[in-house]
Amino acid sequence: MDSRSSALPPGRLLARGVCRHLPGHGFACVEEFVPERGLRVDVMALGPGGEFWVVECKSSVADFRADSKWRGYLAWCDRYFWAVNVDFPTELLPADTGLIVADGHDAEILRMGPEARLAPPRRRALLLRFAHHAARRLQGLRDPGVSPFSLRPFS
Secondary structure, three states: OOHHHHHOOHHHHHHHHHHHHHHHHOOEEEEEEOOOOOOOEEEEEEOOOOOEEEEEEOOOHHHHHHOOOHHHHHHHOOEEEEEEOOOOOHHHOOOOOEEEEEOOOOEEEEEOOOOOOOOHHHHHHHHHHHHHHHHHHHHHHHOOOOOOOOOOOOO
């Protein structure tokens, strides 16, 4: 692990591994995405066919047990996944969700989450929000003088 890896919190390391893995399946990823006010998913991934996956990263059993919002994310994706490290007791995770094992370098999909297709109007709204969010993040990286979080929010 490089020095930048060790400085990241465990959940962020899992998200990084997921975001490194999913492009191999044709997905583009955004971390800490807000599909609607009050919800923040760890990784939102947009697939080659326009499908959306939500990946929640859990670095410990306590982190998983403290998460009471995850069911609210189901309405914002076509498939839902948990990302955990190799030592996580996966039997605690709901069997009707996807499972990804990750570390700071890569990930592996062990179980596909069941598909529940988004309604077309929600998919369109989510696609616009995803594109706007990703473009603002890129602008913030390219122009450090402009914070992507100070720009007028997309609605």
